[in-house]
Amino acid sequence: MKKILLIILILFGAHLSFSQVKNQSSFPVAIKKAKSSKKIVCVYLGVPQKPNFKYKSAFYNKDVAKYYNKNFVNYYYAAGDTSALSFILKYKITNMPTCVFIDHTGELIFKGSVGNNTSDHYLDMAKQALRRKANGLTLANYETKFNNEKHSEKLLKEYINLRIESGQFNNADLIDEYIDYKTIGDFKDPEEALFILKAAPYAFGKAYNLVYTYGIRVDSMFLQLPLSERITINNSIISNTLNEAIRTKNLNMAQNAMNYTRNTWGKNYEEGSKQSQLKILTYYKAVKDSANFYSLAPYLFDSYMRVSADSIKVPENIERSRIEKMLKDQATERIKEKKTTQKTSEGTTMIVSSIVTIGPSQYSSIPSLLNNAAWDYFTLGTRNKNHLSKAILWVKRAIDLKPMPQYYDTLAQIFYRMEFYDEALLNQKKAIEMAIQQNITDNELKSLKLTEQKIKDRTL
Template sequence: MNVLINLTNMKQILLVIALTISFKSLAQITFVDPNTSWEELSKTAKKGKKLIFIQLESSECEHCNEVASQGFNGAVLKDVFQKNFVAIRTRVETENGRKLAEKLHIKGALVALYTDPDGNVLTRYNGSTSQPEAYLEQAQVALSRRNGKQLTDFEKEYQNGEKSAAFLKAFIQKRREINMPTHDLLDEYVGKLPVDSISNFHVIKFIYQQGPTMDSRAYKLVQALAPHGMVDSLYKSVSPAEKVAFNNGIIGNTLRKAVETKNSQLAHQAGYYTQQTYHENYQLGMLQYRRNVLWYYQQVKDTASYFGECRQFIEQNYMLMTVDSLKRMDEAALQKSLAAQTPFGPAGEKQAVRFAPPSQQFHHELNDHAWRYYLWNNQPRDLERALMWSKRSMEWHEELRKDKNHLPLGNPAYMDTYAHLLYKLGRKNEAIEWQTKAVEAQKVSGMSWVSMEKDLNEMKSGTLKR
């Protein structure tokens, strides 16, 4: 089953969100002072018998914060949040933001947390969106979970010595419910099971549902002790979506563990696992392998390895591609998707499915890597190379999209990248010209142009940091 690890940064994610920005409207969610401490939030929530909503943001992505502002402006949120939540919006770079992140075991931003006054995370929304319904949906999930056994209850029992297999399984399920890591508990859970339990189909399925890391005891025991063909049978017994979930869990958690421990060997293991899931297409599998390794180098800030690997990766793959080859790729993927649809209705009509052309990932990635070169690289030769990638991303975007009504003036994020690279190369007038185009394209698209316009003004004054 094909698996795709998303390498697209937050800057690019904004382009796939339909926005209607209005900066003069007041937020429908009423936020308390961003410096309000956890103790004050908890006290206020308990007094009003409310839950707590915490939006943790970062200065590294002002676009993302602007998108969230639009989402919070949704009128559908007003009554639910005012009645049920004490809300705060703060940045992880601040002292209070850092303390809140530590309190709730959050390692970064951007994330929306819904907690009870005792610090139990009931649910979370990773990233940002202009769609208020997404925040409302999670609010309703949090409200439905406010009663019953909470995470702190499990933690107290665990600290008091409760380590039975049944308890650990329930503890794992509770953590997974709120998207918290489970690999430490999973290994402990497997250690409590009789050895012959690893032959049990349902036990193996439960382990795979948690996305065990490839260096974990749980994963290694399944590989060593499960009957021959059991894992294959598991994959054959579940839906395509579940197969993808198994693989994405294993790959994603292994990559995150590799980043946390700065273990490049583990990152390569995850990359190889990804490659194996593309057994029908060796070249695409190899492409995914290298994408995952690149993601690892990005996350651990190993810039030397990243620059070398990225340069080879793009020049050996992307720069050899043509628009026609990408169009053929899209057409083949579309036909495969259509063939996979199941009959629906008495007349046997096919079900409608959403189709994302695979070619879009290629220009997304070209832009992403060009932007990272802008952020991390000061060598003129490398910046010129990134400028070429940036230009190619704009060309591909224009050639490949069939609906010209969306982003009618072109892709503003790609123009923004191109302008910044020009500026860093000392080509100020060209940079201003392209950044002006980016701002205009952003305005027409309906997305926030505040950050782009700020950069434009700094380019004009010569104060933009390079």
Template sequence: MKNVLSILCLLLLCWTGSFAQQINYENSLEKAEKLARKENKILALLIASESPTNSAEILPALKDPNITAKFNEHFVNFKIDRSDSASVRLVKKYYVKNFPVFIFINGKGRLLLKKTGNIPSHLISDMLDRAMDDERYLSGDKSTTFLKHYINKRISRGITNNAKQIEEYVNGLSPENLNTYSEVLFILQAGPRIDGRANALLNTNKNLIDSVYKTELKNVTADINTRMIANTMASAIAHKKINRARVAADFTRWSLREKSPLIGQEEWDGKLLQYYYGVKDTKSVLRHTVNYYDTYYMNVGVDSIRKRDEKNRAITRSYGKELAASGKRSGADIRSRGYTYGSLEYSMMLNIGARSILATETKNHMFLSKAMSWSGRSVDLNPNSSNHDTLAHLQYRLGLYAVAEATLQKAIQMHTAANRDTTKMEEDLKKIKKRTL
């Protein structure tokens, strides 16, 4: 009898434990949305690729008791099959293309996070933490303790634009807080805007900044520079502030001062060009694109570039012999041995420049002729199908229809020989023949 009772108790414990480990889902989307608003909780939606009753089979991590507890404690939960008519609104509203998908919405209806795929337990747990962190931040928690946690978590998740958050963070600091190495490093790694208050405060103690750049590994300081430049450029474009873009360009040139003044100036001009593209200033894009490619990619003759190729091949052979003799698989960056841009690099960049002129849809023959000269040079340096395709489109835009037809036919032949899909090129060829491209 005791054995029977023991077995019954064990079964009861297993049943209740299993029940306790299930995520509590609301039975309708409307009810879930109302409850989330009422309790001021995050709404966690799961749109499954199969029947939602099998969601734990599709996503085994949902069986994890720690994850289940986190869902039940902090979220209002609802799951639905993608084929259910009620999911159509959600799929359209949140631009869902892949399934299964988790969608997290705060009590005010704002999207916090969207994640797709079969996510393992540790990433689902981090996904839930991220949704809660984002909601806490959006709800107005700007304490330095939370912001430091939030920024560090964002960095660990691969989010490199924390310029806004670091500005809010330094607002809560006193001047003496900025006199420690760790604090300065933290602020720099958040990627502050170069013209922002956070960076200005750091520069009141340049000795500490210099110490960071001398002490940390090169890849760490390079990442800091990249983040600061990228975040400053993103802000310049978002707010259409040309002077901010120039600040980013100046800092870019400064960061490359040890490499080469020419490289630094090229990057400076490149940042301005990036800005004009970002704000969709077509006139400035055309003008600066011509200046950029003429200055940096048409200033060296084809023969000189081919001589670089010969030098590069010799460097590569020598480098390979050194590695083979040493038994190493890799070593220092080959560019440190004197390797320079050759035919492939020049050809690729000139083709990109020509394509960028095409993308503006300009009808101005001066700009189109410039682009055609770059495209012609790219074909001379590397006569592949992509470069011929670009050249054919420019010839067509300039009214050279018969020449464009012949050039595109050559591109198609190259594509065919390489066993690549020629459908798009063949469609374009038909349009050239009909003068409808």
């Protein structure tokens, strides 16, 4: 059984009726037209609409529409269009409304930002995209330069910025190379310090330590960033550090990732401890250090066994209400700009909104955590009856909390390894029955049935 992946859900609202901008009938048509016309494709993604809130984007103002129709091949993703999800994931879209500018090959040229809902904002984005194309400021061009030209401070900074903009945050080695060009005094520049942090250096590594040793008010500057950006930076630092620790089998580096994870939870010491333990367990599993994995795992996952079904269901309802409220608030929040804001007229309205991603919450992820822990015990290859019995307890609790076909599949395969063949077959049948009820994909159902046949044939 493969691990359960938490699926990102993108919530869209009602269909918008657009005018002025000449949008193509489909994304493939837009790409084809861009190739023949040698123009950039502009993909517009708007905010979710609510019955009590209709948002009129300045993207469709006449001056903006005229400029975009002249210079770009335009396309928008309608609300509910399932293909929008793959586009959003590919180009790492985190905020809406915005424009994404790509060439006919799909290469990112420029990704716009959430900003003032004014013509100037959308015209500025368009001009930046055109300048980048004219000057060759694209990630593909810079990858060629990076691989073929002598490295310099300027090249590295521009390359890293383009990677960050495109959603590539594994830049720890690049930023370590970049700081070799810097002096101690450079780290006192707030913009320079933030750039280094945004590149997601290794936790407590060379670049990270230099910034925090010689930088000024680094923490206060970091806290001024939007929450979503801080989360992205922290997650990227943790991911880069842990991946490198696994690649080099460096336990000290893995412990750095563990400690950094704990620190990101601030005063929530309990959750910080749990999340940091998950990181070190990920390391032990990846490097196949089964002794340490089996030693530590019970302390963490047994702590989740005390969670009741009610404590899972109630927070899920609260979380759903919170997400719905966030959609409404973020789509309707208008912030009157201060007079100090540049290039805006009095009364200009700025819409602040973002895509809502529903990920693992502290509560709803517990069944998945327990199931995955049991599956990890199984895949690490243990035949120790005590270990397998512990895994059975975890997955049974996951089923109690939230029955899923994949959990029954995990239970069946563990029973099979323990040579409880009747129990294995019984639970695999339950997995298949539930999977059919839930209309899972044909490939997943085929995999469950194949496992069932192997259990019958004693060939699993």
